[in-house]
Amino acid sequence: xxxxxxxxxxxxxxxxxxxxxxxxxxxxxxxxxxxxxxxxxxxxxxxxxxxxxxxxxxxxxxxxxxxxxxxxxxxxxxxxxxxxxxxxxxxxxxxxxxxxxxxxxxxxx
Numbered sequence: 066x067x068x069x070x071x072x073x074x075x076x077x078x079x080x081x082x083x084x085x086x087x088x089x090x091x092x093x094x095x096x097x098x099x100x101x102x103x104x105x106x107x108x109x110x111x112x113x114x115x116x117x118x119x120x121x122x123x124x125x126x127x128x129x130x131x132x133x134x135x136x137x138x139x140x141x142x143x144x145x146x147x148x149x150x151x152x153x154x155x156x157x158x159x160x161x162x163x164x165x166x167x168x169x170x171x172x173x174x
C-alpha cells in the first residue's frame with residue numbers, strides 16, 4: 066500500500082467519523098454520546114487494522130517481503146542464464162538434480 070493510499074483511507078475515515086457524528090446529532094442524541102460512540106468505533110477500527118498488520122508482518126506477507134523474494138528469484142535466474150552449459154551441468158551435479166528449470170517451476174507451484 067502506498068503512502069497516498071494510506072492518507073486517502075485516513076481522510077475517508079476522518080470524514081466518515083464526522084459524518085456519523087453529525088447524523089447522530091441530527092437524530093437527537095445528546096452532545097456527548099456521539100463523540101463517545103465515534104471514539105469507541107475508532108478504537109475498534111484501529112485495533113482491527115493493527116491486528117491485520119501484525120498478521121501480515123508475522124506471516125511474511127507484506128509487500129516488502131514479497132518484493133524481496135521476487136528480486137532474489139530474478140537475480141538467481143539471471144545468474145543461471147549467465148552460466149555456460151558446462152558450469153550449469155556442474156552446478157546441477159552439485160545439487161543432485163536433473164534440471165534447474167524443473168526445480169524452479171516446481172517451487173513456483
